[in-house]
Amino acid sequence: MSKAKPTAWGLGLAVLILFPIIETNPAWTSIGVLTLMFMACTTSWNMFSGYSGYVSLGSAIFFGSGAYTMALVSTHAHMAGGAALFWLIPLAGLVAMVIAVPVGAIALRVRRHTFVVITIALFFVFQLLAINASFTGGAAGIYIPLIPWGASYYNVPFYYVALGMVIFATLLSAAVRRSRFGLQLLAIRDDEDRALGLGVRVTAVKLTGFTMSAFTFGMAGALYCMLQGQIYPQFVFDPTFDITVALMAFLGGFGTLLGPLLGGLILEASQQYLTQSFSNGSLYLILFGVLFLLVILFMPQGIVVAVSQWWNGRAQRRELKATRDPAAVGAHT
Amino acid sequence: MAALLEAKDVSRSFGGVHALAGCSLSVDKGSITGLIGPNGSGKTTMFNVMTGYVKPDKGTVSFDGHDVTNARPDKIFALGIGRTFQLTRIFARISVVENMLVATQRDESWLRGLTRSKSSKSELDAAMEWLDFVGLSRLASMPAGSLSYGQRKLLELAYVLVADPDVILLDEPAGGVNLTLINEISEKILALNKGGKTFLIVEHNMEFVMKICDKVTVMHQGCDLVTGTPAEVRANPAVLDAYLGSSDDEFDEEEDVSA
Amino acid sequence: MNSSALIHAVLDGVLTGSVYALMATGLTLIFGVMNIINIAQGILVILGAYLSYTLSVHFGIDLFVGLIITIPTLFVVGVVVERVFMARLKGPERTSMSILVTYAISLIIEGALNMIYSINIVQLKAWYVDKSFPIFGIYLPYIYLFGFILAVVLLASLYFMLYRTRFGASIRASLADQVAAALVGINVKRVSTICFGLGIAVTAAGGMVYGATNAFNASTSYDLISRLLTIIVLGGMGSLGGALLAAILMVTLGDVVAVVWSPIWSSPTFFFVLVIVLSLRPQGLFGKQSARVA
Numbered sequence: 108m109s110k111a112k113p114t115a116w117g118l119g120l121a122v123l124i125l126f127p128i129i130e131t132n133p134a135w136t137s138i139g140v141l142t143l144m145f146m147a148c149t150t151s152w153n154m155f156s157g158y159s160g161y162v163s164l165g166s167a168i169f170f171g172s173g174a175y176t177m178a179l180v181s182t183h184a185h186m187a188g189g190a191a192l193f194w195l196i197p198l199a200g201l202v203a204m205v206i207a208v209p210v211g212a213i214a215l216r217v218r219r220h221t222f223v224v225i226t227i228a229l230f231f232v233f234q235l236l237a238i239n240a241s242f243t244g245g246a247a248g249i250y251i252p253l254i255p256w257g258a259s260y261y262n263v264p265f266y267y268v269a270l271g272m273v274i275f276a277t278l279l280s281a282a283v284r285r286s287r288f289g290l291q292l293l294a295i296r297d298d299e300d301r302a303l304g305l306g307v308r309v310t311a312v313k314l315t316g317f318t319m320s321a322f323t324f325g326m327a328g329a330l331y332c333m334l335q336g337q338i339y340p341q342f343v344f345d346p347t348f349d350i351t352v353a354l355m356a357f358l359g360g361f362g363t364l365l366g367p368l369l370g371g372l373i374l375e376a377s378q379q380y381l382t383q384s385f386s387n388g389s390l391y392l393i394l395f396g397v398l399f400l401l402v403i404l405f406m407p408q409g410i411v412v413a414v415s416q417w418w419n420g421r422a423q424r425r426e427l428k429a430t431r432d433p434a435a436v437g438a439h440t
Numbered sequence: 441m442a443a444l445l446e447a448k449d450v451s452r453s454f455g456g457v458h459a460l461a462g463c464s465l466s467v468d469k470g471s472i473t474g475l476i477g478p479n480g481s482g483k484t485t486m487f488n489v490m491t492g493y494v495k496p497d498k499g500t501v502s503f504d505g506h507d508v509t510n511a512r513p514d515k516i517f518a519l520g521i522g523r524t525f526q527l528t529r530i531f532a533r534i535s536v537v538e539n540m541l542v543a544t545q546r547d548e549s550w551l552r553g554l555t556r557s558k559s560s561k562s563e564l565d566a567a568m569e570w571l572d573f574v575g576l577s578r579l580a581s582m583p584a585g586s587l588s589y590g591q592r593k594l595l596e597l598a599y600v601l602v603a604d605p606d607v608i609l610l611d612e613p614a615g616g617v618n619l620t621l622i623n624e625i626s627e628k629i630l631a632l633n634k635g636g637k638t639f640l641i642v643e644h645n646m647e648f649v650m651k652i653c654d655k656v657t658v659m660h661q662g663c664d665l666v667t668g669t670p671a672e673v674r675a676n677p678a679v680l681d682a683y684l685g686s687s688d689d690e691f692d693e694e695e696d697v698s699a
Numbered sequence: 700m701n702s703s704a705l706i707h708a709v710l711d712g713v714l715t716g717s718v719y720a721l722m723a724t725g726l727t728l729i730f731g732v733m734n735i736i737n738i739a740q741g742i743l744v745i746l747g748a749y750l751s752y753t754l755s756v757h758f759g760i761d762l763f764v765g766l767i768i769t770i771p772t773l774f775v776v777g778v779v780v781e782r783v784f785m786a787r788l789k790g791p792e793r794t795s796m797s798i799l800v801t802y803a804i805s806l807i808i809e810g811a812l813n814m815i816y817s818i819n820i821v822q823l824k825a826w827y828v829d830k831s832f833p834i835f836g837i838y839l840p841y842i843y844l845f846g847f848i849l850a851v852v853l854l855a856s857l858y859f860m861l862y863r864t865r866f867g868a869s870i871r872a873s874l875a876d877q878v879a880a881a882l883v884g885i886n887v888k889r890v891s892t893i894c895f896g897l898g899i900a901v902t903a904a905g906g907m908v909y910g911a912t913n914a915f916n917a918s919t920s921y922d923l924i925s926r927l928l929t930i931i932v933l934g935g936m937g938s939l940g941g942a943l944l945a946a947i948l949m950v951t952l953g954d955v956v957a958v959v960w961s962p963i964w965s966s967p968t969f970f971f972v973l974v975i976v977l978s979l980r981p982q983g984l985f986g987k988q989s990a991r992v993a
Contacts, residue, residue: 289558393811
């Protein structure tokens with residue numbers, strides 16, 4: 108078991124690295140980029156919300172801020188379209204973190220149920236600002252410098268940058284889980300008042316976690332902006348983005364390391380497939396909703412926990428059978 | 441003996457109900473002080489005020505020369521006051537030993553937590569040592585939520601102890617546990633007290649209080665009624681009156697924290 | 700800007716605010732009793748509006764008479780949703796999961812409404828929608844007045860039920876403390892089911908008035924739910940009186956801002972006010988003071 112785990116992780120990584128080499132169809136590689144982007148975002152979301160139990164439905168604030176950072180800086184600095192834009196991605200992450208500090212300071216003043224709703228409200232504040240403020244280009248959006256890459260190759264650099272983000276977010280999340288800070292987040296999830304009474308600086312810890320998780324969102328937003336070549340406020344400040352990320356984490360396994368990665372992979376890939384297969388948007392909504400309901404109701408703890416419980420249960424049943432069978436035989440004879 | 445922890449004239453009301461009305465209480469260094477009184481007399485509220493969970497409307501709390509009247513619970517814990525709750529509170533979804541590790545450093549800046557691992561060797565040793573002390577070391581890697589009620593009580597005591605506080609406030613340590621465990625807990629308290637720990641204990645089990653406490657304060661309707669040795673308190677007629685007279689005003693005294 | 704426009708805005712705010720109060724009361728009741736945040740409340744209002752639309756267009760039933768059918772229908776929808784989905788939610792992340800489940804439900808309803816009614820914007824029609832009456836020197840369509848009366852009547856009967864009946868007492872007990880309510884022998888499960896039904900049933904009336912005073916389609920529900928959530932957080936989650944007051948306050952403020960400044964800033968005002976109030980008073984206007992309580 109202890110050997111199987113690193114092998115499985117390595118194998119998964121190898122598949123992700125090889126994917127755009129084997130599958131060169133741009134339609135598939137673009138699904139690949141978006142899927143990786145969501146895997147990184149969900150992992151980062153889980154690093155705060157999954158560990159602390161404070162479910163944020165305002166992540167699009169940071170995604171959108173990152174996208175606008177990319178768009179505004181690249182156009183105002185008259186940058187040439189191309190690989191140089193990738194350097195703006197970490198900057199976008201930092202901007203998202205700076206924005207996360209006041210947002211978190213307001214939203215984290217309340218306990219978790221109200222927190223959810225406040226993150227939604229704050230999200231709408233940002234969306235409306237993006238639509239109505241003058242420096243964002245308003246509803247017409249912004250075009251960023253054109254990237255002169257051929258269609259067959261276009262997605263590949265994005266794919267590897269997105270993969271880098273997934274690796275970064277996963278390593279960071281694993282490091283947090285192992286640190287004292289991560290333990291404090293988990294303690295807050297289980298009983299915040301008790302943690303406070305044991306010396307945990309709950310406010311500082313929560314705000315730190317919230318701010319840290321914003322970094323990946325900012326980077327993902329910038330990457331998305333670059334990939335699309337243009338942004339509109341409604342597309343980067345999108346309420347369904349918030350809920351999708353939360354859903355992915357719950358689907359895979361809230362608070363686990365592997366869960367958000369799996370949830371992002373399965374959900375984004377199937378969502379893209381459904382969108383392409385059903386040109387009828389309404390039918391797609393219904394199917395997506397039904398899928399979503401089934402998963403939450405039948406696997407409330409997520410795939411990772413459900414599968415590991417099933418696996419352990421199977422092993423136990425086997426053991427039980429092995430010990431019972433000779434006894435049963437003995438009784439008969 | 442000098443008072444290590446002292447509350448003076450503390451008042452606090454919740455929506456018109458005077459949970460505390462000018463209550464004073466002092467805990468001498470090295471003592472085991474008992475805090476008793478009928479339901480609704482304000483004992484738990486007093487604990488909450490002393491540990492920073494509830495801010496008093498009036499009055500002061502001091503600890504070892506520091507004024508801690510309006511300090512936050514984490515600061516008070518850092519100074520060296522640990523407490524348990526009447527309804528035991530543990531971190532259910534992390535392991536027993538991780539529960540211990542949450543409390544190992546009682547004053548550490550939050551920034552430090554970011555850069556260091558969950559536990560150092562010495563912290564882990566200390567955690568295991570205290571788990572051993574309460575007899576839970578074999579369950580160290582179990583999720584704390586799977587512990588029984590009595591085991592949770594012991595775990596809560598252990599993780600308060602691991603931070604090495606000077607004063608330990610216990611809210612009904614003998615409540616809802618069986619006789620064997622009560623004896624075990626009282627032995628542990630006495631042993632710790634010999635080692636220099638100071639205790640303040642809220643308890644309804646009179647036998648338990650009379651057996652282990654050096655000094656007892658009786659609370660009634662938010663005030664301190666009598667303070668003295670167990671024998672003096674037992675002989676005082678006002679105490680009996682307080683218990684008999686108040687059977688009809690049992691309001692829920694733990695409305696604020698144990699919810 | 701002139702004074703009659705301002706009067707119009709304030710009147711409109713108070714009259715339609717009461718309708719929002721009705722819808723928000725349902726939402727806050729569900730949260731208070733069950734710790735469930737019902738994201739589907741917005742789309743259910745739209746569902747209520749479409750039901751009234753069908754009844755009036757295809758069967759010629761008056762909008763108000765139609766409520767005799769739509770209110771019980773949505774009550775049943777609420778009961779079924781509670782029994783089938785909400786009752787299954789357990790564990791420490793119950794509230795968060797309720798958001799996801801009700802969001803999924805709202806996606807399904809949105810898809811279905813889009814298929815049945817198309818995405819074209821419609822508005823409910825009746826004589827009282829077109830005809831106006833004079834008040835304070837301005838003219839308002841009768842529907843505003845009738846809608847206000849309807850909301851007041853329904854809110855009053857809801858409050859009567861809550862404060863004057865035995866069943867209402869058990870609901871209020873569950874609002875205050877679910878565990879204690881269960882301990883004193885209240886069937887919290889049954890109370891929850893009926894509360895969910897009631898919380899949804901009010902959307903039928905809310906939806907009818909909303910549909911008669913606004914043009915709508917299924918995606919209008921996003922604006923609606925974000926306003927309703929803002930109202931209940933501002934009023935203090937689980938506080939009935941808070942929802943009532945916050946609704947009237949916020950809708951009036953939004954309308955005044957639309958007149959004084961620009962309609963674009965009407966919705967943002969909601970969120971800005973929310974952020975400011977919560978920075979000063981995290982538990983909302985009437986929320987239970989529960990600092991340091993899990």
